Amino acid sequence: MSTETISAEEFASHRPRVFGLAYRMLGSAQEAEDTVQDAYLRWHGARRMDIERPAAWLAKTVTHLCLNRLTSARARREEYVGTWLPEPVITSGGALGPLESAELPLMPVLAGVGDQPIEVSEVAGQLAELAVADPAGRVPDMGGPEIHTFTDLARTYLRATGKRRALLPVRLPGKTFRAARSGGHLSPERAVGRGTFEEFLTRKSGNRR
Secondary structure (H helix, E strand, O other): OOHHHHHHHHHHHHHHHHHHHHHHHHOOHHHHHHHHHHHHHHHHHOOHHHOOOHHHHHHHHHHHHHHHHHHHHHHHHHOOOOOOOOOOEEOOOOOEEOOOOOOOOEEEEEOOOEEOOOOHHHHHHHHHHHHHOOOOOOOOOOOOOOOEEHHHHHHHHHHHHOOOOEEEEEOOOOHHHHHHHOOOOOOHHHOOOOOOHHHHHHHHHHHHO
């Protein structure tokens, strides 16, 4: 059996998983299929000795290919007025339906970006008070009690859920991402929230039992 045949058969064993990853990121079965084909070309051209973990290598490659597609498609989607919904795909039963959940080996996270999680109920309470109070103009922003990077939040989530994923830091182009990296969306001076992200996960995990 030739090396090319072995390579093709090994790629085929990972194909459903990487297709699922591409489909979830792109929301289009056709674009996901094209991305998988692009990934195969890179797989075929790579040296086997450079790929220690094929599943992780393919997931990382497909993620970067999807991000490139999303960046180039942004202008096209901005011209469309309406709701973008994922295309249905053929399920194992042969009917059109949403793609089944797949366990992916990588979790993309925004690189160098912090977040200040706050309980939805606390925000709702603040909005309710403002709704019945006298007009106050622009009110101060509010945030949770702690600021963490998305990488730290992802690790906390994985630890709380018992899942194992390799984290893939992702940098996005544009002013919005640069502003997020500089903390423009955070309000450390208004850390009025009380519940932490870890407490939220603990409570959510307990409700599922």
